[in-house]
Amino acid sequence: MAPMVRVGTLPMRLLALEMGADLVYTEELIDFKLLKCKRIENKVLNTIDFVDESEGNNVVFRTCEKEKSKVILQIGTADVGRAVRAAKLVENDVAGIDINMGCPKEFSVKGGMGVALAANLPKAKQILSTLVKALKIPVTCKIRIKKTVEETIEHVKELETTGISAIAIHARTRDERPHHKPHPEVIKAVCQEVKIPVICNGGSKEIEKHSDIYKYKELCGASSIMIARAAQWNVSIFKKDGKMEPVLDVIQKYLKYAIDYDSTAMNTKYCIQNILLSLQESEMGRRFLDAQIMEQIAEVFGMKEYCKKKQLEQQMKQAELEQQENEISNDIEPLKKRLKLIDDDTIVENIYFIRSNYGESHDLPKSILHLFLLKNSPNLKPKYKIEKDGIHFRATLELNGKKYVSTSLEKNKKTAEQCASLVACLHLGLVTKQELIANGSMKIIES
Numbered sequence: 231m232a233p234m235v236r237v238g239t240l241p242m243r244l245l246a247l248e249m250g251a252d253l254v255y256t257e258e259l260i261d262f263k264l265l266k267c268k269r270i271e272n273k274v275l276n277t278i279d280f281v282d283e284s285e286g287n288n289v290v291f292r293t294c295e296k297e298k299s300k301v302i303l304q305i306g307t308a309d310v311g312r313a314v315r316a317a318k319l320v321e322n323d324v325a326g327i328d329i330n331m332g333c334p335k336e337f338s339v340k341g342g343m344g345v346a347l348a349a350n351l352p353k354a355k356q357i358l359s360t361l362v363k364a365l366k367i368p369v370t371c372k373i374r375i376k377k378t379v380e381e382t383i384e385h386v387k388e389l390e391t392t393g394i395s396a397i398a399i400h401a402r403t404r405d406e407r408p409h410h411k412p413h414p415e416v417i418k419a420v421c422q423e424v425k426i427p428v429i430c431n432g433g434s435k436e437i438e439k440h441s442d443i444y445k446y447k448e449l450c451g452a453s454s455i456m457i458a459r460a461a462q463w464n465v466s467i468f469k470k471d472g473k474m475e476p477v478l479d480v481i482q483k484y485l486k487y488a489i490d491y492d493s494t495a496m497n498t499k500y501c502i503q504n505i506l507l508s509l510q511e512s513e514m515g516r517r518f519l520d521a522q523i524m525e526q527i528a529e530v531f532g533m534k535e536y537c538k539k540k541q542l543e544q545q546m547k548q549a550e551l552e553q554q555e556n557e558i559s560n561d562i563e564p565l566k567k568r569l570k571l572i573d574d575d576t577i578v579e580n581i582y583f584i585r586s587n588y589g590e591s592h593d594l595p596k597s598i599l600h601l602f603l604l605k606n607s608p609n610l611k612p613k614y615k616i617e618k619d620g621i622h623f624r625a626t627l628e629l630n631g632k633k634y635v636s637t638s639l640e641k642n643k644k645t646a647e648q649c650a651s652l653v654a655c656l657h658l659g660l661v662t663k664q665e666l667i668a669n670g671s672m673k674i675i676e677s
Contacts, residue, residue, distance in 0.1 A: 232458035233304040241487035250468035261312040304328040308342030326368040345404040358392035368395035375416045401432035418451035427453035434459040440472040495524045538586040576633040583648040595651035625650040
């Protein structure tokens, strides 16, 4: 499966492998962005996460053991130093590194990346040869064909001298777009002149079923075929038995991976839109387009209960891990000491905010508290103070001389604020302890 922006994330990569893809590529990740990341072992999801702490713990790249020997990480770069540092950061978690020299988009070109890097042959060769020497995993690159067959052959031969393990070639020029016909004959001519494996890309219009992959491969004379849009529309194109699956079945399988690996609702929605295509105009499609959170998306496709179950499991596992860490650090003593709270006006509870327990935004703890105050004490305004603990967050809510805080560490500031609001809601009688225990939001810690 080819690199695709927003599509080539972990859920789709795993589904492509399940369907029969031999290798999967990440979406292009810019070197600057990777270098801002910290490598985190996510024990809740059993994944390796590369997290940008400067942007609210945004997960830039997530991978897992299932794909370790099959995933190629594609880097966008225009600098040899940054390229090496970014590649070394992920070297132990991926099967190979690919340098994008084929993207014609303005963002890449202005930054000297993509086709702009391919046009700067000395720099392209320097980056590739340095990476080959610096890494213990294979290095490849992806380019587009030149204006003539001869130019393309000469260009590939130059890149071949860097020691790269393979080269992927999009069968269109830098100025051609998907509506233009590809040029497989150029790829075939290149394959006859070089020794390294050539991967052909750009034939999605010619590939409607699995057997078409082999026809296009033979037409190009390539070692293998890289598929983007045809896989984006229906990833079961990779099934070796040739039996394409209905799009709704594909969506359910994709959605399961998205839920299992805590994909964002926004990214999940984008991928499903690319599978639904014209079905977005149906009643089901319109309900899907109105969905805003993962549980709502799951409900459209009959997976609401599965989504709630997995989200609860993930929340509880996170809570258990936190408790284990506390016990290891002999931290079972007063919670106030652990939270560095010294005053008696602080109310502490072991409460977790589980998004699937709530429907619309007006049902959230912060909204419930806001409406209560608006009705009963309009002059009182809650204030939230955020405390960062490693890569996690905790919020303290100050209201009418009292402080409300949960022991739960959350992955973003918004969720931490909901936790603190839930503590306040409990002590203001807006929710009962029994309700919170019943839905998994509260865990009793024995003193």
